[in-house]
Amino acid sequence: MTWTVSCLADAKRPPKISPAGVQVRAAAARSVHAVRAEGRSLTDLIAQNAAEFDQRDAALYQALCFGTLRLLPRLDALTALLLSRSLQPGDLILKDLIAVGLYQLTSMRIPEHAVVASTVAASRTLGKARATGLVNATLRRFQRERPALLACIADDPDARWLFPHWLLTRLQAAWPDSWQTIVDACNKQAPMALRVNRLRTSRREYAALLAAQGLSARPLPVAKPEPGRLDERGTMPTFMLAPELELEHALILDQALPTHALPGYMDGLVSVQDASAQWAAALLDARVGDQVLDACAAPGGKTAHLLERGAAGINVTAIDIDPERLKTLQQNLDRLGLSARVQVADASRANADWRGAPYQRILLDAPCSATGVIRRHPDIKWLRRDADIAVLVSTQRAMLDALWPLLATGGRLVYATCSLLPEENDVQVRGFLQRHADASERPIVAARGLARNPGWQLLPESGSGDGFYYAVLEKSS
Numbered sequence: 001m002t003w004t005v006s007c008l009a010d011a012k013r014p015p016k017i018s019p020a021g022v023q024v025r026a027a028a029a030r031s032v033h034a035v036r037a038e039g040r041s042l043t044d045l046i047a048q049n050a051a052e053f054d055q056r057d058a059a060l061y062q063a064l065c066f067g068t069l070r071l072l073p074r075l076d077a078l079t080a081l082l083l084s085r086s087l088q089p090g091d092l093i094l095k096d097l098i099a100v101g102l103y104q105l106t107s108m109r110i111p112e113h114a115v116v117a118s119t120v121a122a123s124r125t126l127g128k129a130r131a132t133g134l135v136n137a138t139l140r141r142f143q144r145e146r147p148a149l150l151a152c153i154a155d156d157p158d159a160r161w162l163f164p165h166w167l168l169t170r171l172q173a174a175w176p177d178s179w180q181t182i183v184d185a186c187n188k189q190a191p192m193a194l195r196v197n198r199l200r201t202s203r204r205e206y207a208a209l210l211a212a213q214g215l216s217a218r219p220l221p222v223a224k225p226e227p228g229r230l231d232e233r234g235t236m237p238t239f240m241l242a243p244e245l246e247l248e249h250a251l252i253l254d255q256a257l258p259t260h261a262l263p264g265y266m267d268g269l270v271s272v273q274d275a276s277a278q279w280a281a282a283l284l285d286a287r288v289g290d291q292v293l294d295a296c297a298a299p300g301g302k303t304a305h306l307l308e309r310g311a312a313g314i315n316v317t318a319i320d321i322d323p324e325r326l327k328t329l330q331q332n333l334d335r336l337g338l339s340a341r342v343q344v345a346d347a348s349r350a351n352a353d354w355r356g357a358p359y360q361r362i363l364l365d366a367p368c369s370a371t372g373v374i375r376r377h378p379d380i381k382w383l384r385r386d387a388d389i390a391v392l393v394s395t396q397r398a399m400l401d402a403l404w405p406l407l408a409t410g411g412r413l414v415y416a417t418c419s420l421l422p423e424e425n426d427v428q429v430r431g432f433l434q435r436h437a438d439a440s441e442r443p444i445v446a447a448r449g450l451a452r453n454p455g456w457q458l459l460p461e462s463g464s465g466d467g468f469y470y471a472v473l474e475k476s477s
């Protein structure tokens, strides 16, 4: 095929590039391609590929994948301006390689000559040696014409919001006054949050351990409920459930680092868990002697938190439909010195003679669109489809209805999602309350997030927690 972009192959003396740097760019392009062309999850791809590199290059590979997927529509809009004809179907990976190159030029502090040389050389690694001229010309033209090209895409809504249309439309409908802030928060990097294992250490001691290694971390700011401001329903609920005023065991690291580099990680002193996810255990509030069912438990972040909070006094059954993810759950419990009954099971087919039933507490951390955690998983924007939402809503409904008979009278079920979409959250729970006369909602009043009717919606917050939804449901006789 003939490329119409002229090749401006530079200089007699090509800059020195490291072979590993070239491999990193090629791996990032392959991963971005696997997400958008094959629907692969970035988490799986990183687990598969990062081990090929040393720690520094693995960090660069991850940064390229995350950053490129986060900014994809902007990078694609620039690529469309730079390429004067479309690529052949067999060459589409070059679009991803160019996106990886443009991401580095627009958003990273890497010397530009190294970016261009390594990215161009990566086209050979990808088996596209004949395209080196195209990649080189494209990236160099961007360098030369940067202000004009950026001006060209300044009014392009895709390049501005960086979301697929269907999802942007849903967020605009759900949050007419604040969707811009929400979308911007989803497009930023999330902080790394920790949960200190209170059975083995305290937050103060663990912060000192971090400081001894030159790492700084901070608790979430203490927040006091202000009922007048917080209850959007205008009245104080009769039964106010104010979760712990702050998350007593959460720390936000000022600088992310690989999990295995956390001091005491293998000794079970700490786990990596988003701050918003840490409300589940407080809201469930399991008491000594309770039978507790964690119905969608893997990989076990919340199961472990329940057990740390309840010490030896509660009996937890952790189920999940995915046996592989349950293996990770078991490894997490082992590392933290915790134990639960772990079982592969389908929560949407639960029945009342199940082991442990009736339960005084049930946590349903349901499979969902994960729109509240897009900042941690930018591939979600390109993997999810509009039609998935209806399927998820119906799965969540089936799980709620199947689990409810397993709850003891006077017991509590906490429904949680990491979704920003009302269909999966307050609309879902409202429908549930209409179907079950013996169910009532205990409103949550807290200084963070928004009271919904019913439930509590946390939005992704800069420097703090992810988007999450919680509803506390109680059973009367």
Ligand SMILES: C[S@@+](CC[C@H](N)C(=O)[O-])C[C@H]1O[C@@H](n2cnc3c(N)ncnc32)[C@H](O)[C@@H]1O
Pocket (backbone or CB within 6 Å): 295, 296, 297, 298, 299, 300, 301, 302, 303, 319, 320, 321, 322, 325, 345, 346, 347, 348, 365, 366, 367, 368
């Ligand atoms: C949001 S994740 C749970 C995260 C987990 N609670 C934690 O804190 O680590 C949802 C889980 O639901 C599981 N799942 C999906 N369908 C299920 C079903 N029908 N029955 C049980 N688990 C299911 C998935 O395998 C996934 O592990």
